[in-house]
Amino acid sequence: MEREELKSAVESLLFVADGPQTLHRLAEVFDQADRQTLQSILNELQTEYESQNRGIRMVEVAGGYQLRTAKANADWVKKFLGGRPARMSKATLETLAIVAYRQPITKAEIEAIRGVDVDGVMTTLLERNLIRAVARKDVPGRPFLYGTTPEFLQLFNLKDLSHLPTLKEMEEISLPEIPGDVLPIDQLEET
């Protein structure tokens, strides 16, 4: 098979594919085509879509390759599809972030961080298949330990968990140092 033919076929497969396709799977379909060739084809396609500013982009997500629409066209696509976007509440998103960074983690541990009950949010996340029970913790009651799913990676366009945005160090977030001789605000107000 000519390289150009293979490239064309790879593009067709990604077009019809349901979900991200791994390099492994593609190699399998093309009768154990050379991985390196496939990889270079994928990279080429990715660059072509990008550089020609096409309406379709190829992204590396959840361990595979997938064709997605260009972000710039989001409004038109939404209008066309007419669906209601599933908006995620702040509580859901925060809980999901905790699971993502701290997995495997129990519900009680999540609640300790958020300071509130997370029953409802956990149900939503489980229903949307963004998290799943991965094991049981070896403590009294043997509670479930939760982790994220490939759907989570797809939702946030992540290649894998190691590509999660780096969690800021606690100190980095806090405001700049206030000089020591300044009165705290509560004392200022009382004078």
Next chain:
Amino acid sequence: VSTKVQLEIFEGPLDLLLHLIKKNEVRVTDIPIAAITEQYLATLELMQSLSLDMAGEFLVMAATLIHIKSRELLPEGDEEPEPDEDEGVDPRAELVRRLLEYQRYKEAAAELEQREVLTRDVFVRATAPVEEAGPREFREISVFELLGALKRVIDRLPKDIVHEVMLEKITVREKMTLLLDRLRSESRIVFESLFSEVQSRMEIIVTFLAMLELVKVRAIRVFQDQPGGDILIEAAAGMDQAAEGIVLEEAEEKQDGA
């Protein structure tokens, strides 16, 4: 100074505290405990007066704040804060630790939200052949729910209909055609509205069967937006094909009859 509290929806006590800390432009590690406690309690009061559902955790935090405040009112120097007073941990240090940790994940969540989110910023082709997934979504409303809905329709019929004998010839096929016609002008039909003009039990059942038949040939999809919500019907990929099929069958039948 008037206590103007802008009410926002707080995810919990830590969220509220972080909001107040930010508003006061102070560092988490240097919380002006008296001022923050006051504002915290004021917000709680407001939430109560609006009878917002307030989680018990908000009150626990209020107690913690007051506890910290009272400790800090103790004269300094005389009594060095004893490390293991009652809990063994300095409640202020513990609160700061929790706030910083919570803030970390809050920031992480905000960062996640800024990514290219699927079905918000970017889309995949799989959204198109959703129609093919009709039968799968159909399974989402169980047959029991569908039957329950049918029963409700039947129960709504006036009980005193006696002249059901009047042989109206309504065939399943006619009902199928009617339903498909309707779907050409309306994108979605609520299940119950299929039966709004139906007079007899037999017609209800015929209509119901017509709907099931159309689902079988994948001309329509029957689904529910949410559990317990309206059962909705919409056109699916096989609609035109099914419509043609009905016309053909009808023609054949007429020929046979002739």
